[in-house]
Amino acid sequence: MLTVTELSCRHGENTLLRSASATFPAGCVTGLIGPNGAGKSTLLRLMAGLSVPSSGTVLAEGRALSTLTAQKRARMLAYMPQDIPPFPPMPVREIASLGRLPYGEGATRAEYHPAVERALALTGLQALAGRTADQLSGGERARLMLARALSTETPVLLADEAVAALDPAHALAVMHLLRNLAAEGRCIVLVIHDLLLATRFCDQLVLMKDGETVTSLPPSDLRENILRSVYGVTTRRIEQGWVPWDLAKTPAGEHFHQIVGT
Amino acid sequence: MKTRALVLNGVLAGCIVGLSALSLLWGEHAFSFTQALLEWLAGQHTAEAVILGELRLPRMLLAILVGGTLGLSGAVLQGYLRNPLADPGLLGVSGGAALGAVCVFYTGLAQLGLAVLPLGGLTGALVAAVLLVMLVGRGGALVLLLAGAALSSFTAALTAMVLNLVPSPYASFEIMRWLMGSLTDRTVLDVLLVLPGVGIGCVLMASSARALDALIMGEDVATTLGFRFKGVTGVQMRIVMGTSLAVGSCVAVSGAIGFVGLVVPHLLRGLAGHRPSRLLLPAFLGGATLLLGADIVVRLAATHKELQIGVVTALIGAPVFFHRVIQFRKRGGF
Numbered sequence: 001m002l003t004v005t006e007l008s009c010r011h012g013e014n015t016l017l018r019s020a021s022a023t024f025p026a027g028c029v030t031g032l033i034g035p036n037g038a039g040k041s042t043l044l045r046l047m048a049g050l051s052v053p054s055s056g057t058v059l060a061e062g063r064a065l066s067t068l069t070a071q072k073r074a075r076m077l078a079y080m081p082q083d084i085p086p087f088p089p090m091p092v093r094e095i096a097s098l099g100r101l102p103y104g105e106g107a108t109r110a111e112y113h114p115a116v117e118r119a120l121a122l123t124g125l126q127a128l129a130g131r132t133a134d135q136l137s138g139g140e141r142a143r144l145m146l147a148r149a150l151s152t153e154t155p156v157l158l159a160d161e162a163v164a165a166l167d168p169a170h171a172l173a174v175m176h177l178l179r180n181l182a183a184e185g186r187c188i189v190l191v192i193h194d195l196l197l198a199t200r201f202c203d204q205l206v207l208m209k210d211g212e213t214v215t216s217l218p219p220s221d222l223r224e225n226i227l228r229s230v231y232g233v234t235t236r237r238i239e240q241g242w243v244p245w246d247l248a249k250t251p252a253g254e255h256f257h258q259i260v261g262t
Numbered sequence: 263m264k265t266r267a268l269v270l271n272g273v274l275a276g277c278i279v280g281l282s283a284l285s286l287l288w289g290e291h292a293f294s295f296t297q298a299l300l301e302w303l304a305g306q307h308t309a310e311a312v313i314l315g316e317l318r319l320p321r322m323l324l325a326i327l328v329g330g331t332l333g334l335s336g337a338v339l340q341g342y343l344r345n346p347l348a349d350p351g352l353l354g355v356s357g358g359a360a361l362g363a364v365c366v367f368y369t370g371l372a373q374l375g376l377a378v379l380p381l382g383g384l385t386g387a388l389v390a391a392v393l394l395v396m397l398v399g400r401g402g403a404l405v406l407l408l409a410g411a412a413l414s415s416f417t418a419a420l421t422a423m424v425l426n427l428v429p430s431p432y433a434s435f436e437i438m439r440w441l442m443g444s445l446t447d448r449t450v451l452d453v454l455l456v457l458p459g460v461g462i463g464c465v466l467m468a469s470s471a472r473a474l475d476a477l478i479m480g481e482d483v484a485t486t487l488g489f490r491f492k493g494v495t496g497v498q499m500r501i502v503m504g505t506s507l508a509v510g511s512c513v514a515v516s517g518a519i520g521f522v523g524l525v526v527p528h529l530l531r532g533l534a535g536h537r538p539s540r541l542l543l544p545a546f547l548g549g550a551t552l553l554l555g556a557d558i559v560v561r562l563a564a565t566h567k568e569l570q571i572g573v574v575t576a577l578i579g580a581p582v583f584f585h586r587v588i589q590f591r592k593r594g595g596f
Contacts, residue, residue: 048486074488085344085480088536101476102488107537108264148479152487 001026002047002156002187007056009042016042018211019056024204026155029178029188031198031219034208035231040191041082043208044158047189048079060156074102078149082160082191084141087133095133095144096120099151119150122177124170138165146174156187163197175201195227195235267540270533274547278326281554285322286314289561321445323453325557326550327460328445328512329522333549334542335505336523338467341474341538342501343403350523353406354413355390355506359513360441361417362386364424367437379440380455380514387510390417395502400492402481406502443519443572445557452515463508464546466500473497474538519572521579522549528586552578 002024009017017039024030024047032040045051047058049065058065060076068076078099087095093111096119100110110116120126123143128136133144142165149157162178163171175197182188182203192198198205199219207214209230217226227235287295293310301308302315332350339348350356366372366382390413397409421441428434473491476484481491490496512519526548527541534544556574563569 045482048482050482050485070488070490074486077486079483079486081480081482083480085478088478090478090536094535094537095478098475098479098487101472107475107539145479145483148483 001061002189003059004043004047005057005059007043007046007058008054009039009046009051010054016211017046017053020208020211020213021056022206022213022216024156024187024189024206026187027182027185028203029182029190029201030204030206031202032189032191032206032208033193033195033198033230034214038208038230039211040208041160042211043213044079044160044189044191048077048158049073050079071102074154075152076154077156077158078152078154080145080149080157080159080162082164084138084145084165087136087141087144089132089134091129092125092131092133092136092144092147093120093129096125096129096147096151099148102152113151115153116147116151119147122150123147124173139167139170142166143170143174146177150181155185156189157181158189160191161193162190163192163194171197267534267544270530270544271547274544274551277551278547278554281551281558282322282326284558285325285554286318288558289313289318316449317447320448320450320453321557322554324445324448324456324516325553327453327456328516328519329553330546330550331460331464331508331512332519332522333526333545333547333552334464334467335509336525336549337527337538337541337545338470338474338501339505339523340527341541342470342477342498343407344477345407346528347524349520350505350509351414351518351520353394353410353502353505353509354417355387355394355510356513356518357414357417357421358390358393359383359387359510360518361421361424362389363440363514363517364421364437367433367440368424368428376449377451377455380452383514384455384459384511386417387506387514391503391506391510394506395499398498398502402491403498406498439570440517441572442570443517443575444568444570445516445553446560446568446571448515456511456515459507459511463504463506463511466504467508468542470497470500470504471539471542478538517570517572519553519575521575521583522552525579525582525586526552529582 005021007017007020008015020039020043032043034040042051046053060068065073093116097107097110097113097116099119100113100116105113120129123146125140125143125147128140133141136144142162146159146162149159163174166174178188178190179201190202199222202219204216205219205222206216207226207230214230215226224235224237291313298310298314301311335350336348339350339352340346360383362385363379363383365386366379371382372379394409394413397413398406425434425437428437473484473489476487476489485491491498493499527545530544530548531541534541552575553571556571556578559574560569560571
């Protein structure tokens with residue numbers, strides 16, 4: 001479980017995050033939603049230990065993140081960034097096995113570790129394991145980033161827009177995968193812009209605006225007025241009718257939000 | 263992959279052994295190698311023992327140390343900066359070493375003893391390394407790149423100024439010759455001067471191997487994988503200090519030998535694979551092989567005037583680089 005309390009972050013004159021507080025329980029997929037510049041990625045970076053907060057604390061499994069050694073932190077938190085770097089022509093399996101680096105395993109042993117095998121299977125990359133990563137499409141590269149994160153086998157996964165580059169079929173597959181990982185007891189925190197996916201697959205939503213956490217709620221409690229105050233747009237709650245996927249077994253039941261205009 | 267790496271390293275090590283033997287055995291003066299070796303080991307000062315132990319042996323050892331260091335530094339810097347054009351000369355420390363040595367020439371201090379010239383180069387390299395660390399501060403790879411470029415330009419400008427001010431054309435010629443790089447007439451003392459910097463530098467560079475692998479995923483992911491890049495004990499400092507110490511020591515003794523650090527990693531990447539850690543040992547061995555080979559070419563091609571080894575490595579390296587450029591353009595690869 002991750003808990004952030006009164007977390008603030010400044011960069012020069014700019015305040016990127018202002019007294020953000022939220023709890024991210026284990027066994028849940030938490031969606032961080034809000035408009036661009038709301039501070040979602042900043043909060044995720046602070047939780048990953050990539051930036052130092054100006055004030056406030058991040059507790060991971062009850063311990064302050066700043067007191068953990070780099071190795072312990074690496075074995076506890078996996079981070080998937082928004083930007084995917086251009087990969088060199090290395091085999092997909094070898095890149096996924098980089099997730100084993102915190103365990104100090106040799107390159108060859110890491111490549112055939114069961115965790116790497118499982119990560120490749122879960123992300124649907126097993127068939128591409130021998131291909132070189134520079135030949136992958138944008139969506140495949142995003143899945144490879146996720147496979148690398150999964151091969152570390154951490155109890156916490158922080159993903160910044162993990163499904164932004166994916167087509168609907170793969171986005172659904174990845175969201176299903178994240179839900180399954182949460183079902184295993186992991187804490188999944190996901191920055192996401194797609195409200196349909198967020199309300200369908202997340203157990204909890206943390207809404208952010210202007211560097212502050214506005215509220216934390218289950219998707220079923222999300223209302224048009226809350227979304228209007230956060231995004232400044234009108235949304236429509238869909239109770240029935242066509243939606244591009246199966247509605248069964250979702251935390252939000254049959255309630256979705258679709259942006260219809262300002 | 264493991265077998266491939268073993269074969270590659272084995273072949274390169276075999277090349278080094280073969281070329282080293284050739285370097286020791288072959289020369290203008292033919293003599294019995296065993297006899298000369300026994301005499302040298304017994305501390306006798308016969309002409310053969312002196313040629314073998316005090317001319318050919320240091321030359322061969324320096325070719326291995328300098329070539330290996332340049333190859334390894336190139337591989338480390340290309341991995342760290344994720345830039346295939348990175349080269350040991352990029353950080354400006356080679357420029358500092360060259361400037362230090364040129365100042366020793368200019369002031370006439372070189373006449374005082376054999377060790378003064380390399381010591382001048384070492385001092386220049388250390389001053390440049392300190393300046394580089396101060397310039398980079400808490401900055402990242404891009405700041406390092408910019409600081410290195412600035413320092414490199416500055417030391418080149420100062421070297422040109424000293425060359426401009428040299429009163430005698432003969433001294434100017436000597437400086438130019440030194441700047442082209444050479445392993446001729448180096449002694450055991452030069453090897454001893456190079457060893458500490460190369461030893462510590464190579465250990466520092468090798469210690470960053472896994473961090474270089476992690477950097478494939480970008481610096482953020484590498485940091486979350488447990489590697490620290492900033493700070494006094496961070497990966498960047500280890501790489502900067504490692505390359506500075508090792509390359510600075512080499513340039514102080516051999517002069518600036520170009521293209522080895524740039525070309526060797528490119529030549530071997532296709533064989534060793536694109537994982538940076540897998541390239542480090544082959545790059546060291548490949549650099550040593552290339553410089554040993556180039557030194558033998560220098561000696562083979564010697565007529566009335568011996569070619570400078572830096573000229574030979576450039577003549578070998580540039581066409582190889584042209585070939586790589588064409589390959590890159592066709593493939594559009596990394």
